[in-house]
Amino acid sequence: MFLLPMLLSALALPAAQPAGTAILATDAETRWVPFDLTPGNQLRFTMAIDGRPATAILDTGVSYSVLSRRFATAAAMPVRPGGSATAIGGLVDIGWASTRTVTLGGVTRRGGGLTVATLPALATGSAKAVDLLVGRDLTGAYALDIDYANRRFRLLPSGRMPFNGRTAPLAISRDRLVYVSEVTLGAARLRPMVVDTGDGSSITVTSGGWKAAGLTTTPTTTAISFGLAGAVTSTIGIVPALTLGQLTARSVEVRVEPAGGFSESIEVAGRIGSGFLQNYRVLLDPTAGRMVLSPGPTADQPPVRSTSGxxxxxxxxxxxxxxxxxxxxxxxxxxxxxxxxxxxxxxxxxxxxxxxxxxxxxxxxxxxxxxxxxxxxxxxxxxxxxxx
The missing domain is CATH 2.30.42.10 (PDZ domain)
Incomplete structure (x- = not known):
């Protein structure tokens, strides 16, 4: 399959709203959340908002979880105007809706609310839109264990190490409030890199980062992706190796944003997307300061490469x-x-x-x-x- 990877990041959302109180169940370890991968390469699953089932995408590149206006309208949830937010492709209009309960796996949050925006179906590469992007505000306090091979994830107490693997640094950025790490590409050490499960691409870097890497002999072409605010055309190439903490990954597709692109505009070096992460079992534990990656069966295999264009x-x-x-x-x-x-x-x-x-x-x-x-x-x- 060679479908279009999608970019669901919506960074820099305003934070002047009540957070609510979250509780992690004592049996959270057993509460796996099954997911499927969308044609756009994101993790899609079902959770509950005020007792109503909602389809969602796990998106660690979003600072505050985003509810679709369609769901809010159907659930008769009052939406207060919230201005606009920075997203891939430009700015999007947002609002705010209070919630009674939000339930995700072993976590239940009471009170608080959700950012509200239009979530287009195209963002998942399929004909049906989702109801929610689950962001850092719902997952960042826990260890997020993503078992891509078995299509499931769970939330655990920070500090848990449910499997062994190669480690890399991980934190929540103070300015954007999203998961961040760093990579070494060619001659360049690139940081901060947003760890973005909502980005269906593999690795994305700025034009300056690509130039600093010195990979001038790598053959490239163009590709397009879609963010919440529209389309973005980038250069792509496949590099022989990339280092992420203790991990050296082989044959990695890298997407290069144009000068002045999204990553540059929010002062990050790029993104580590689901297209890369899905080759591993992944533990994201920013409170413990680490990401753990255990290679799966597709690690280091050459990525799917278009031959049609x-x-x-x-x-x-x-x-x-x-x-x-x-x-x-x-x-x-x-x-x-x-x-x-x-x-x-x-x-x-x-x-x-x-x-x-x-x-x-x-x-x-x-x-x-x-x-x-x-x-x-x-x-x-x-x-x-x-x-x-």
């Missing part, structure tokens, strides 16, 4: 071309953003496209010829090749 979004029964990658076969063939595909080698786009074998075509073997049926009835043949 098309990044797509799923729109019910069709694929919408969201970006044509620089230097790829699709660019050479004249493909344009906004075009829609209804069949692949004669097969219609299924409802479960993101998890189906059909989705592997865009990163297929070089030399394969794929016949794409556009929704206007025309057909085009695309020969796949490696281009970065």
């Amino acid at each position: 098309l990044l797509v979004g799923v729109d019910t029964d069709r694929l919408r071309i969201l970006h044509v990658m620089r230097g790829g076969p699709a660019a050479a063939a004249g493909w344009k953003e906004g075009e829609t595909v209804c069949t692949i080698d004669g097969q219609p786009i299924p409802a479960n496209y993101g998890s189906s074998s059909l989705a592997t075509w865009s990163a297929g073997a070089p030399g394969r010829v794929v016949t794409l049926g556009l929704c206007d009835g025309t057909q085009r043949r695309l020969t796949l090749r490696r281009f970065y």
